[in-house]
Amino acid sequence: xxxxxxxxxxxxxxxxxxxxxxxxxxxxxxxxxxxxxxxxxxxxxxxxxxxxxxxxxxxxxxxxxxxxxxxxxxxxxxxxxxxxxxxxxxxxxxxxxxxxxxxxxxxxxxxxxxxxxxxxxxxxxxxxxxxxxxxxxxxxxxxxxxxxxxxxxxxxxxxxxxxxxxxxxxxxxxxxxxxxxxxxxxxxxxxxxxxxxxxxxxxxxxxxxxxxxxxxxxxxxxxxxxxxxxxxxxxxxxxxxxxxxxxxxxxxxxxxxxxxxxxxxxxxxxxxxxxxxxxxxxxxxxxxxxxxxxxxxxxxxxxxxxxxxxxxxxxxxxxxxxxxxxxxxxxxxxxxxxxxxxx
Numbered sequence: 001x002x003x004x005x006x007x008x009x010x011x012x013x014x015x016x017x018x019x020x021x022x023x024x025x026x027x028x029x030x031x032x033x034x035x036x037x038x039x040x041x042x043x044x045x046x047x048x049x050x051x052x053x054x055x056x057x058x059x060x061x062x063x064x065x066x067x068x069x070x071x072x073x074x075x076x077x078x079x080x081x082x083x084x085x086x087x088x089x090x091x092x093x094x095x096x097x098x099x100x101x102x103x104x105x106x107x108x109x110x111x112x113x114x115x116x117x118x119x120x121x122x123x124x125x126x127x128x129x130x131x132x133x134x135x136x137x138x139x140x141x142x143x144x145x146x147x148x149x150x151x152x153x154x155x156x157x158x159x160x161x162x163x164x165x166x167x168x169x170x171x172x173x174x175x176x177x178x179x180x181x182x183x184x185x186x187x188x189x190x191x192x193x194x195x196x197x198x199x200x201x202x203x204x205x206x207x208x209x210x211x212x213x214x215x216x217x218x219x220x221x222x223x224x225x226x227x228x229x230x231x232x233x234x235x236x237x238x239x240x241x242x243x244x245x246x247x248x249x250x251x252x253x254x255x256x257x258x259x260x261x262x263x264x265x266x267x268x269x270x271x272x273x274x275x276x277x278x279x280x281x282x283x284x285x286x287x288x289x290x291x292x293x294x295x296x297x298x299x300x301x302x303x304x305x306x307x308x309x310x311x312x313x314x315x316x317x318x319x320x321x322x323x324x325x326x327x328x329x330x331x332x333x334x335x336x337x338x339x340x341x342x343x
Contacts, residue, residue, distance in 0.1 A: 007213050011138070011220050013158060013227060020138060020162040020216055022209070027055050027126065027165040030099075034124055034161050036060040039096040041087050043110035046070045048102040048128055049171055056099055056126065064090045068109065072252040075109055075144040077153075083113045094118050097160075103129035103176075104136035104256065108154070111142030115157035122160045128168040130180025131257055134187070134215035135236075137162050139223040149305035150244045156228055164216075166208060178204075179257030181286045186238050186264065187215045189279055193323040196282070203285055234327050238317040239264030242339060245302035249294050258289050264319075265290035270342030273319040296340035303335065 006023025021033055030036065040060040044053040047070030057063040066086050068074045087098070100110035100123060107125050114123035125137035143154025169177065181204070188196030195214055199206055219236070226233035243263030246254055254262075261283045268276040280290050292299075303314070313329045316338070320326060330338060 007209070009213075009216060009220055011158070012224055016140075016158040018159055018161050020164070020220065022164045022166060022213060022216070024167050025165060026163050027052060027168065030056055030126070030163055031059045033163060034097075036097070039063070039090060039092050040099055041066055041090060041092060041097070042099045042101055043068070043083060043106060043113070044101040045074060045106050048106070052128055052168060053101045056101055068106070072105060072145065072247075072256075074105055077144065080109060080113060080116075080144055083109065084117055087113065087117055092117065092121070094121055096121055098123035099126060100124070101126045101128060103127065103132045107132055107137050108141070108143050108151070111157055111159065112144055112154050115142055115155040120157065123157070125159045125162045127162070127164050129172060130169055130177055130212070131183050133164045133166075133169070133212055134180065135183040135219060137164070138216055138219045140227070141229075149248055149302070152305070164212070166212065169208065178287050179255050182239075182257035182261040182264070182283070182288055184211060184215055185282055185286065186260065187218050189264065189319055189322055190235055190238055190325050191218050191323055196322050200278070200282055200285070234315055235317050235325055237315070238319070238325055239267060241303055241314060241316060242266050242299055245299040246292055246294065248302040248305070249298050261288035262290060262292050266339060266342030267316060268319050268342070270338050271318045271320075273321065275319065275322045278322065279319065292343070296336050296343060299339050300336040303339070304332065
């Protein structure tokens with residue numbers, strides 16, 4: 001649009017390419033970037049301000065709002081079936097659209113519903129949390145959880161558009177905003193010492209637009225290199241393997257961001273990275289936990305069900321320095337002692 005003021009990035013994946021829009025107030029103008037002249041299922045959860053989904057619905061020719069309970073428990077077969085049934089009752093066809101309005105849980109669930117319904121219909125990600133904006137809304141991973149672990153049933157399904165209205169972040173409780181900061185810090189540790197230093201200097205007062213844009217650029221570049229997570233994209237799992245163990249052991253009482261922060265601290269300490277004190281200090285500066293009361297036995301048991309396990313090997317992402325991390329295939333029998341070294 002000629003009056004567009006914001007940031008537009010493009011995920012170049014051939015026929016699956018799409019734009020990532022970051023713009024204040026963009027929620028009111030979704031119609032400028034997407035075709036809404038069809039049936040649209042707007043999927044959200046009870047923790048997202050209801051007005052956000054309504055703003056999207058008001059721009060559509062014909063829409064229904066599907067609201068699921070807030071929390072990780074909604075990433076289940078039961079809730080997925082509920083969403084699919086409501087889409088069917090709305091008589092949606094293959095040319096219709098799903099719009100996910102919310103955080104990572106909503107994006108994962110709605111995306112998997114779109115990937116499954118009639119063998120796949122288009123969907124749009126409208127992230128309203130920092131965590132979803134910088135990470136989970138970009139890249140096409142959709143999933144639900146199984147009793148054995150997190151994200152064990154899902155599909156790679158790229159969205160048609162990601163629209164991030166940064167104004168929605170202003171309504172986030174501080175604790176949920178901090179949760180997203182764990183993923184922001186992750187990008188600094190993985191790839192960008194300047195980003196890391198900016199976070200050290202500014203703390204929670206970091207430049208939101210610049211930092212979100214930088215994180216999305218980094219995620220985009222990695223996904224374009226390795227869309228299906230068989231190589232370089234695995235690095236984005238820094239802190240996640242052990243972190244998912246923390247989440248599962250707590251029955252998801254510990255949030256994803258906090259669990260990832262604990263996971264990053266554990267692998268940093270276990271790897272004896274020279275920058276471990278800076279990594280741990282920055283996590284703590286942002287009010288994120290770096291320790292857990294769970295034992296190495298506890299975390300080992302829950303980590304074994306992680307989807308990143310391949311036979312007798314788990315791929316761990318190990319920091320060598322800020323901006324330099326490596327993928328280290330680790331034998332399962334060595335994993336418990338590694339976790340113990342990082343506790």
